[in-house]
Amino acid sequence: MVDHNLTASNSMDAMLFLTDDQLLQGIELMYFAYKGFTSDPDLILQNYTYGRAHHRAVHFINRRKGLKVNDLLDILGITKQSLNRVLRQLINDGLVESRVGRQDKRERNLFLTDDGEKLERQLSDAQRKRMRSAYRAAGPDAVMGFRLVLEKIMDGEMQRGSIKIKEKLT
Amino acid sequence: MVDHNLTASNSMDAMLFLTDDQLLQGIELMYFAYKGFTSDPDLILQNYTYGRAHHRAVHFINRRKGLKVNDLLDILGITKQSLNRVLRQLINDGLVESRVGRQDKRERNLFLTDDGEKLERQLSDAQRKRMRSAYRAAGPDAVMGFRLVLEKIMDGEMQRGSIKIKEKLT
DNA sequence: AAACTATGTCAGTATTATTGACTTTATAAA
DNA sequence: TTTATAAAGTCAATAATACTGACATAGTTT
Numbered sequence: 001m002v003d004h005n006l007t008a009s010n011s012m013d014a015m016l017f018l019t020d021d022q023l024l025q026g027i028e029l030m031y032f033a034y035k036g037f038t039s040d041p042d043l044i045l046q047n048y049t050y051g052r053a054h055h056r057a058v059h060f061i062n063r064r065k066g067l068k069v070n071d072l073l074d075i076l077g078i079t080k081q082s083l084n085r086v087l088r089q090l091i092n093d094g095l096v097e098s099r100v101g102r103q104d105k106r107e108r109n110l111f112l113t114d115d116g117e118k119l120e121r122q123l124s125d126a127q128r129k130r131m132r133s134a135y136r137a138a139g140p141d142a143v144m145g146f147r148l149v150l151e152k153i154m155d156g157e158m159q160r161g162s163i164k165i166k167e168k169l170t
Numbered sequence: 171m172v173d174h175n176l177t178a179s180n181s182m183d184a185m186l187f188l189t190d191d192q193l194l195q196g197i198e199l200m201y202f203a204y205k206g207f208t209s210d211p212d213l214i215l216q217n218y219t220y221g222r223a224h225h226r227a228v229h230f231i232n233r234r235k236g237l238k239v240n241d242l243l244d245i246l247g248i249t250k251q252s253l254n255r256v257l258r259q260l261i262n263d264g265l266v267e268s269r270v271g272r273q274d275k276r277e278r279n280l281f282l283t284d285d286g287e288k289l290e291r292q293l294s295d296a297q298r299k300r301m302r303s304a305y306r307a308a309g310p311d312a313v314m315g316f317r318l319v320l321e322k323i324m325d326g327e328m329q330r331g332s333i334k335i336k337e338k339l340t
Numbered sequence: 341a342a343a344c345t346a347t348g349t350c351a352g353t354a355t356t357a358t359t360g361a362c363t364t365t366a367t368a369a370a
Numbered sequence: 371t372t373t374a375t376a377a378a379g380t381c382a383a384t385a386a387t388a389c390t391g392a393c394a395t396a397g398t399t400t
Contacts, residue, residue: 018305023298024233026305026313027207029320031226034204035247036324037197051386056201063194069347077205082388084348098347106346106397128193134322135188135196138315143196145308145315150199152304154206221355239378252357254379268378276366276377 030153040126048119053086055123058112061096062120066109068101095119200323210296218289223256225293228282231266232290236279238271265289 041055048054060075061067073083087110090096095116101107112120135143211225218224230245231237243253257280260266265286271277282290305313 018302020294020298023301023305024294026301026317027229027294027297028233029317029324030204030207033320033323034200037200053387059197063198070345078387079389080347081349081390085387088348101346104346104398108347124190124194124197127197128190130323131193131196132188134319134325135193137322137325138318141311142315142318145312146319147196147199148308148312149304149316150203152307153203153300154199155304155307223356240376248356249358250378251359251380255356258379271377274367274377278378 037127037130040130041123044123044126050089053082054090057083057086057090058095058116058120058123061110062112062117062124065111066099068107068109069098070107072110090116207297207300210300211293214293214296220259223252224260227253227256227260228265228286228290228293231280232282232287232294235281236269238277238279239268240277242280260286 038052042052045051045055056076057072060072064071064075069080069083069087072087073080076083087096087098091098093115094113097111097113097116098108099111101109138146208222212222215221215225226246227242230242234241234245239250239253239257242257243250246253257266257268261268263285264283267281267283267286268278269281271279308316
């Protein structure tokens, strides 16, 4: 069992006693949990020629249907050239549709095709399943704490493009 | 503001109402928080010729001083060949020391040199700072929830090498 | 007409990972 | 003691994901 008691030694805080060791434990927890978190989709993606980058693209196109290429670039925080390869594959393989913008014809709105939605389902099913069972096992209060800490961790990181996501999340 | 209220619609649970959308929010939260979580060290590492792989190696060598090469391979879940390049650099650059095992001379025990500890400090300072301020802002109950959910997420992922870490964490 | 914007693409490079094959050294087992 | 196994290290080839820089095309603004 892992110790959740946070009443320890080294450096003091207004509310918490946070030793370097406890903080390092939190850091490792993030590392291993993220690894566990991506392992299911990674396995599925091996059956295709796709990787995590494709997963992310498919995820956000599904979450923000019709988003522009630039939106996706902002969210992912990668370069146009990096996204291009991934997006081109997904479009050629018929998983993503790129429609010319209605008002501004320079823009492309991205959508998942039926096949694209099928892949998205397959990937997110695995991840949601893990998330749901973790939430269940931990209980509602823990879930609130989990979300709160994660939000604090990414504070300052959500400046540009991702702030749109945060709004959408609400 | 982000909504923490978890009393919603779609699918029912013994304790929680968890809609697909709420689960997807949790998934995105993990993605963005992990990104925020690695951004500080990534910036520092750019000043060296190192990347995240070096950071991970340095982190775990510091946390489990004297660990064997095989231990590190198990923890990181990568191949010997992948680790080798990283480890060779760190050893050549004088950040890591590899000592022949005392009982079993085939084994190598890994340690950080003074310079290695200096780098480790620099990297973990940034990360601990972020972690500490997130913990502070969220409060003790939230921290417990955060840890509990993360542990549940990685359940089943900590089978082999990482179970040692979990023990160490305790 | 000129400037700017959104998208797409080509070429070259870097990091991190993979698989497979092989060596050296050391321990364990027959 | 020979044989087998184990730990570590290395070489070569390949893949996925990212980067920078340069440039093209189409459409919108000024």
